[in-house]
Amino acid sequence: MVREETEFVNWEAVIGLEVHIELSTKSKMFCGCSTDYFTAKPNTHTCPVCLGLPGAMPKANKLAIKYTQLIGLALNCKTRTGSKFDRKNYFYPDLAKGFQISQYDLPFSENGHMFITTNGRTKKIGITRAHLEEDTGKLIHTKLNGTRLTLVDFNRSGVPLIEIVTEPDISSSLEAKTYARNLQQVVRYLKVSDADMEKGSMRIEPNVSLRKVTKGQESMVKELPPYKxxxxxxxxxxxxxxxIEYEIKRQRKILESGKMPKQETRGWNETKQETVSQRSKEEAHDYRYFPEPDLPPFAFEEKYFKSISEEIPELPDEKRKRFTKDYSLAENDARTLTEGVELAKFFEEAAGAYKKDPKIVANWITGEVLRRLNEENKTISDSPLLPASLAELLFLIDKGEITKANGKEILANMIKTGDDPRATVIKLKVTGISDIKLEEIVIQTISRNPKAIEDYKKGKEASLMFLIGQVQRITKGQAKPEKVREFVLRKLSEAD
Amino acid sequence: MSKVKIDINHVSKLANLNLTKEEKEKFEKQLSSVLTYISQLNEIETEGVEPIGHITGMVNVLREDEPRPSLSQEDSLLNASKKQNGFFQVDSIFEE
Incomplete structure (x- = not known):
């Protein structure tokens, strides 16, 4: 076949993500040691099983397996009826046994997908597999009397860890971030992990490579680059x-100079703002997987999968769609409100109490409520604020008992104390102006400014503004401007 | 029966063992003869035989998610050849 000279168009990033998430079970994967190790002293949450002592027998944690299957189902995976654990053999100090119990050819879940939306475009990201394994110990690299050494804490060793692997369907750092955020959200909705990146209960390992896109082939199925x-x-x-962005630039430079980037592991160095080659003494990958002899295989019935899938709550995507539909919310607001289950629930309860307009409730939550919470680095669950109290506050503003400006101040206090709005109004002495009081002030103002009334009647619009300004001055801005205008106009027409 | 070859350098590296030249020669021969012996199994007709990873017949051996007491730090470190402030101590794993 004669081919035209291929014309170079661009370099395209080919990214796959491996995400590890620690499951929030109370006990470890194969022993009864507590997983509550985060602030514990080193090596206080260990036993013969997770220390890999000879003769110790592992026994699988039922709940951890269920969590893995739930995640699989939520990611549209096929869940296997027959599954097992395998040994992955390698020597590394964070692995006491000389092998990690993982899954090789029969993972609990595989062949799923997730949709992500970036810059208004929706894309399907394939999920290759979601398998269960045990976490390793934690290594601390340090120096003692001039000698470099490594210290090992096995508290984390054996904590159930799910590994979720995507197809190389991701083509930008933004897509990678969006996928990872969505995944975190799903896992949190399922309440199977806190998936906290800073605490290390969620870890992202992207693999990045670049491929050449030539003219006419932009949308064709392309080969994977020969390295990653x-x-x-x-x-x-x-x-x-x-x-990822740094890596794309680095590899591009190498490729443009006609060379091939090395297949390797690189670590992100935040201080240097670059990725650095991680040369460790780890042996070439030859894991010699074989079925774990100490753990018999598993058989699950479709009936079981059906019953656990009923435990899956409404997931972020569905919830967001429902919010835009049922409450006529803007896409952005719906997205913000469904970021966490608690916030979504708060909104729905507040909108249920303030039926007039859910959009107003959404605006207050995405605006004032989140702004105040963010200032204090808190989430809605940390605040004693009740959804019904927010609704009541909105009613008070509608009735003109307080102004919107005062409402914000009152809300800030309610977020801290959980007090209801009326109690807060009294406490903060920010009472707006009652209708009767406002009427009184309007009448007074009009009677004191006969000249302005005359001018107004002659058609001088500025006089109306003057009168409104006078009323506002007396009320110290506590009355709603529209309301003052309405009252002044009414009194002026009555004075005719 | 053909002799099974073995790469003793690769195998000793994977097993994290430092072997002398004499040991390498000795073990290479021994391991090779073990593998050659085992390889007789390849002569059996296994067409139509289900692969099996376990022979006990047990399935779904599971435990409930209930925490139990762990060992004390002292007991955990009892067999450690080197320790440091409650940690196991090993040689640095990163090269200079």
């Missing part, structure tokens, strides 16, 4: 984004 670079040491979404 795995990125580690990423403990925030921001780092993931930066590391």
């Amino acid at each position: 670079v795995e990125l580690k040491n990423i403990n925030s979404f921001k780092f993931a984004e930066k590391a």
Whole structure:
């Protein structure tokens, strides 16, 4: 076949994500040690099983397996009826046994997908597999009397860890970040992990490579590049984004100079703002997987999958769609409100109490409520504020008992104390102006300014503004401007 | 029966063992003869035989998610050849 000279168009990033998430079970994967190790002293949450002592027998945690299957179902995976654990053999000090119990050819869940939306475009990201394994110990690299050494804490060793692997369908740092955020959200909705990047209960390892796109082939199925670079040491979404961007630039430079980037593992160095080659003494990958002899295989019935899938709550995507439809919310507001289950629930309860207009409720939550919470680095669950109290506050503003400006101040206090709006109004002495009081002030103002009334009647619009200004001055801005205008106009027409 | 070859350098590296030249020669021969012996199994007709990873016949051996007491830090570190402030101590894993 004669081919035309291929014309170079661009370099395209080919990114796959490996995400590890620690499951929030109370006990470890294969022993009864507590998983509550985060602030514990080193090596206080260990036993013969998770220390890999000879003769110790592992026994699988039922709930951890269920969590893995729930995540699989939520990610549209096929869940296997027959599954097992395998041994992955390698020597590394964070692995006491000399092998990690993981899953090789029969993962609990596989072949799923997730939709992500970036810049208004929706894309399907394939999920290759979601398998269960045990977490490793934690290594601390340090120096003692001039000698470099490594310290090991096995508290984390054996904590159930799910590994979720995508197809190389991701083509930008933004898509990678969006996918990871969505995944975090789903896992949190399922309440199977806190998926906290800073605490290390969620870890992202992108693998990045570049391929040449030639003219006419932009949308064709393309071959994968002959190399890939795995990125580690990423403990925030921001780092993931930066590391991927840096890596794309670095590899592009190498490729443009006619060379091929090395297949390797690189760590993100936040201080240097670059990825650094991680040369460790780790042996070439030859894991010699074989079925774990100490753990018999598993058989699940479709009936079981059906019953656990009923435990899956409404997931972020569905909830967001429902919010835009049922409450006529803007896409952005719906997205913000469904970020967490608690916030979504708060909104629905507040909107249920203030039926007049859910959009107003949404505006207050996405605006004032979140702004105040963010200022104090809190989430809605940390605040004693009740949804019904927010609704009541909105009623008070509608009735003109307080102004919107005062409402914000009152709300800030309610977020801290959980007091209801009326009690807060009294406490803060920010009472707006009652209708009777306002009427009184309007009558007084009009009687004191006969000249302005005359001018107004002659058609001088500025006189109306003057009168409104006078009323506002007396009320110290506590009355709603529209209301003052309405009252003044009414009194003026009555004075005719 | 053909002899099974073995790469003793690769195998000793994977097993994290430092072997002398003499040991390498000795173990290479021994391991090779073990593998050659085992390889007789390849002669059996296994067409139509289900692969099996377990022979106990047990399935779904599971435990409930209930925490139990762990060992004390002292007991955990009892067999450690080197320790430091409650940690196991090993040689640095990163090269200079």
